[in-house]
Amino acid sequence: MGFLADAPLHGYELRRRVAALTGHVRPIADGTLYPTIKRMERAGLLRRDVQAGQMAAPRHVLTLSPGGQAELLRQLREPDELFITDENRWFTLLAFLRHLDDPAAQGAVLRRRLNFLTQPASFFWDGDRPLRADDFPDDPFRRGLFRIATATSRTEIAWLRDMLTSLTR
């Protein structure tokens, strides 16, 4: 829906764009995409205009309907908790948050993410005791995992703070 809000597209191109989000979003399989398009069309979220073959087979150009626009905005404004906590989902949310077009609402979403990130969290526990990188002297892989996770987290927190001040100004 985000990509369709950017511009009308046909299914195949949509699939390629999602695939380009490598590493952060899993590519969508054919057998997932087309049934989903049908479902969304039935639900009135998008319109389909068949365009006689430019390249090969006829393209079905998909356009987000007003209903689809509204649904996208709703999901951007009040994302499920998973979209805040899960890296992959958060990434997609961020990629299209511009469409929300309301600095206050955008700020609220960023604050939810910031709140999640600044909560003390450890990945591994010994009972109730949180384990840190130093607790794995013989596991360089987990130490690396901590190193990467903290670096990412720090960068993102700094960016979120920047954004929040510039949004409320």
Place this chain on the structure above:
Amino acid sequence: MGFLADAPLHGYELRRRVAALTGHVRPIADGTLYPTIKRMERAGLLRRDVQAGQMAAPRHVLTLSPGGQAELLRQLREPDELFITDENRWFTLLAFLRHLDDPAAQGAVLRRRLNFLTQPASFFWDGDRPLRADDFPDDPFRRGLFRIATATSRTEIAWLRDMLTSLTR
């Protein structure tokens, strides 16, 4: 399987440990975990020892069988491409890569990841032209997304290079 290779656990605790991997791995629902345990038990990957109620209901302590150990090692040694490219999967792989216990094989896995990360990639395209942060002057969210992604990527690449030299030494 990784957590069970660390130590035998009962299902409930297993679920809590996965849930602690917040932000990187989605929590597993009850209705997913228990059928999966049954399936793995039937497949001979784990053993179940019922331990009469210490806290409340009787605990079923799960132990990875030799077959399960072998399967874990196989998946660590030759992970599906998705475990290399998808952040979430890669994270779990890294968390248990220590169990592979063969520097050469560990190095091969790290090299696959490094190879993936160093491939030129952009998230958004204008036809064939890769778009960079500067191409979104009116979208601070996508600029942030690039900023965070590059920072993470850089940290991880540096770490991977460190690890690879220390593994082959």
Place this chain on the structure above:
DNA sequence: GGCCGGTACCTCGTGTCCGAGGTATCTCCT
């Protein structure tokens, strides 16, 4: 004494994802 919340396991229906397979057209190379 009763009830709430946490522990611990389980089942079932719904939804959805994927891979395998299929169809058809166009371009490019040989």
Place this chain on the structure above:
DNA sequence: AGGAGATACCTCGGACACGAGGTACCGGCC
């Protein structure tokens, strides 16, 4: 001329994840 490969859409079966609901036991609070 013909085949390979990309483009573009579609269907179906199997696998599996999830939420809702259920059972049962324990400890602590009022």
